[in-house]
Amino acid sequence: MRIALVRDVSPALERCELSFQERVPIDLELARAQHHSYVETLTSLGCQVEVLPPLPENPDAVFVEDTAVVLDELAVITRPGAESRRGEVDSTARALARHRHLAYIEAPGTLDGGDVLRVGRTLYVGLSARSNHAGIEQLRAHLKPHGYEVVSVQVRGCLHLKTAATQVGMLKSAAAEVAPGLLLINPEWVDKSAFQGADFIEVDPAEPFAANAVLVGGELVYPASFPRTRARLEQAGIKVHVVDMSETEKAEGGVTCCSVLFQDQAAG
Numbered sequence: 001m002r003i004a005l006v007r008d009v010s011p012a013l014e015r016c017e018l019s020f021q022e023r024v025p026i027d028l029e030l031a032r033a034q035h036h037s038y039v040e041t042l043t044s045l046g047c048q049v050e051v052l053p054p055l056p057e058n059p060d061a062v063f064v065e066d067t068a069v070v071l072d073e074l075a076v077i078t079r080p081g082a083e084s085r086r087g088e089v090d091s092t093a094r095a096l097a098r099h100r101h102l103a104y105i106e107a108p109g110t111l112d113g114g115d116v117l118r119v120g121r122t123l124y125v126g127l128s129a130r131s132n133h134a135g136i137e138q139l140r141a142h143l144k145p146h147g148y149e150v151v152s153v154q155v156r157g158c159l160h161l162k163t164a165a166t167q168v169g170m171l172k173s174a175a176a177e178v179a180p181g182l183l184l185i186n187p188e189w190v191d192k193s194a195f196q197g198a199d200f201i202e203v204d205p206a207e208p209f210a211a212n213a214v215l216v217g218g219e220l221v222y223p224a225s226f227p228r229t230r231a232r233l234e235q236a237g238i239k240v241h242v243v244d245m246s247e248t249e250k251a252e253g254g255v256t257c258c259s260v261l262f263q264d265q266a267a268g
């Protein structure tokens with residue numbers, strides 16, 4: 001069973017952090033309705049959804065991805081790069097403690113889950129506006145005993161590594177431990193050479209924010225905002241489930257940001 005942690009949209013969303021985007025008005029009711037559809041899409045793809053307690057005072061609390069990195073063996077609770085977001089992690093930690101042994105990123109380290117792209121036993125981690133060398137080193141130390149490799153990747157011009165690249169194709173089983181698989185990428189924001197052995201689909205140049213997709217069991221949850229890139233994905237034979245996320249996109253969030261996905265161990 002695959003679990004999806006999510007959290008409802010905060011009423012303070014319009015006071016969100018913004019780094020590379022201009023502030024524009026956000027329709028809160030629409031944001032809530034869109035988030036509801038997103039959660040329904042995850043449910044339709046077989047995820048068991050766990051809703052974290054609301055954090056009405058935390059504008060960016062809907063972007064739960066940034067608060068934890070969950071692997072089979074443990075969960076690493078992050079220390080988000082934006083100070084305004086550090087209050088989000090405790091409630092994620094309490095929920096994850098029911099599923100995993102916990103490890104923590106500590107000062108001076110910073111790490112946002114949006115910078116962590118896991119492909120097999122490799123975690124590509126964005127060196128970004130939010131995640132620093134110390135945070136990446138701590139993640140490496142937590143994961144090394146479990147046989148994971150952590151590869152830091154320079155990100156430029158966008159918020160997180162997963163704004164610039166996400167996995168859109170399953171790994172072939174024989175290569176699962178070594179090959180990065182098929183990545184959707186904006187090569188302006190991250191160099192392809194960081195992902196040795198990967199295949200790539202590039203975003204349409206008119207859609208720079210189009211590289212963020214959620215891969216669930218071989219199918220994609222993908223934003224309605226990027227039809228040209230979606231056509232490229234569908235041409236490659238990828239099954240795409242479209243969600244309209246216009247309002248959280250105004251808060252600089254993509255589709256991966258709104259959930260933390262992991263396997264329920266109790267169910268084996």
Ligand code: CIR
Pocket residue numbers: 016017018019060063065066082085113114115159160163251252253254256257
């Ligand atoms: C922030 O700047 O932290 C939020 N406004 C957006 C976070 C998006 N999270 C993600 O891409 N994983």
